[in-house]
Amino acid sequence: MSFKSLFSRALALAPDRLHFAAHSHHLWPDASFEAQQQAWLDANLHADRKWDLIFGETIPRAQAHVVAELGLASPDSLVFSSNTHDLLLRVFSAFERRPVRILSTDGEFHSFRRQADRWGEAGEAVVTRVPLAPFDSFAERFVAAARAGDHDWIVVSQVFFRTGGLFDRIEDLAALARPEGPWVLVDGYHGFMATPTDLSAVADRIFYVAGGYKYAMAGEGACFLHAPDGFAPRPVITGWFAEFGDLSGPPGGVKYRSDGGRFWGATFDSSALYRFNAGREMLADQGLSTADVADYGRTLAILFEAAVRSGSAGVLAEVEILNPVEGDGPRARFLALRHRDAQAWRTKLLAAGVVTDVRDDVIRFGFGLYQDAEDVDRLIAACRSI
Template sequence: MAARKDLFSRALSLDPERLHFAAHSHHLWPDASFDGQVGAWLEANRFADRKWDRIFDEVVPEAQGHVARELSLPSPDSVVFAPNTHELLLRIVSGLERKPVRILSTDGEFHSFRRQSQRWEEAGEAVVTRVPLDPFDSFADRFVEAARGGGFDLILISQVFFRTGQLFDRIEDLAAFADPAGPWIILDGYHGFMAAPTDLSAVADRLFYVAGGYKYAMSGEGVCFLHAPPGFCPRPVITGWFAEFGDLEGPPGGVQYRADGGRFWGATFDASALYRFNAVRRMLDEAGLSTRDIAAHAQGLMQGFQDAVTAGAAGRLSEARLINPVAGERARARFLAFRHPDAQAWRARLLAADVIADVRDDTIRFGFGLYQDEADVARLVEVCRRTL
């Protein structure tokens, strides 16, 4: 399929000379998101005091439906929203009664969990076992084996690792260990949701899935979500007052909770992100664009860039180790990650040339999406040749 720059005319017109190859980081917003943002303002003022009826009767159910269809969930009622995934993580962990909490994870998780888990350890509230990603060829076996060994209350792992773009493909094996009595399993899907086709139908009753709209859902900040399996963490200790609306259950005279995913609701939030998300999803439906279509387009661009780097056409980038090369048609990250001691300097040189990539430690990442075409990749290759 061809690029769809027409869907991003507002964002692209604001800096026409920029080459934005950070679609995996701060994805440009499509025109539809502008319409969604305006719609949020108009409805907030049109409905005023009745705004929240509109949000919970129509806006939230529409967003839940989009998430459920994208992930093949059995019911949209398992989905709840929050401004960020950190809030959702805190609510899940608060429901674990054992202290310190025994956690199995990796040394490649995103900063929100990395920092929080380290602080829990400092405070004596958690004991964390981190399985190293390297060497990645044996990682999945090593991680599943650690989970099989038992003794954990919580297991948290990324679907796609944010720094390296490597994919964990043993989700069903891991979900087999889940139990309402523990362990609970959290799959961090932020670099998987709408980046690659994801079908959770076989494991939706056994694991939590957290992700958000900032990246491949093209909706910006504030529209993170949790899929919560039934029976797991029925009474999170950290709870907001929105969780007490609906069909409630709990001990007589005690704090009542919804039985569905709504048990994880927080409190008052900015709903404009939900409007943006719904508008983007409607845009994709109207354009006949699925995640599979967009991923295939991005993969073609990645393959072209990878081939140019391998051929030495992109300057010193050929000296770097490509951590997650394109290989076959399997699901993958929507970015290429190159490891080299000069990654930070390379990113600075590209930025000076109005080319946006991003860097994590010694790894420079190039992200690909719907608003890029072969001509953009050719320009990227030429800039890399001249500047690196």
């Protein structure tokens, strides 16, 4: 089975390219091209009244898609922004005392890693990082550190961007969360629409951030925050969109929406939400759920992993597979392979028209709907050639 026809525009732009970085810049489906055009048409048709349409139709559609994907109770817990870094800043700003005591890991994405380093330098935060390695014991070690009870903010990835390891103890962290602290934030960027994710049991106690750049196929600009009621009621970094709705606050002071809308920012490019909605509706039209797409990607990953293990992919037989495909449970939508020559291999593959991704000594191969088994065969042959 092939779904390449859904991505005909993107594939036609570089017909000889093999793009195995679906975990990075996922190619955009044809439906998003039409959605981008519609965003332009709506902006110029409605002009000054464009925001009535966006907040009246576009955003509620996007919220409904996220609610359905994650099992949330209400769309009112969701706000959108251009990137997750912006959303992290807003949550951090809601802590009333400094320094903020943060528990995290040494495997978080750079949007948090760099900012946390700078908060630490400035005396704004004290950051404790639990090492990912050895990963077999990571979850137990992290939960134990969280239970120690001396942190204000617990930040952890659902799926770790470098290694593809999956954290499966979110419910244990949610059990610790309190409005007075600690707050728990899960970075779901490599989990959202990569693997089925049900937050219904924990959504009333955790923050969750993700976006559309990767598996949601919407490109940059379609990031979101789920904020539980009662947590972080008055972020210091706040935009004027947070002034609209059911407001609460001290007499004479700055008032905020009482739902997740308290984290709204200000004017943003809404075209990404058009693309996000179009991608979700395209999948629905095809009868494809996240579970279906994940299974499809798993099948391709299994083919490639088998070639790596057997030696059919040449020098890749020397790698350490950090996240092998095991069973049919939740997993990353990429294979992470560690080797000292990972950087050099990626360079050679790029020269051969194969797009992969590398983080330090880990080369990553991501799988999606715009590939098929024939592409995997070509990938294996390309790897063999280096």
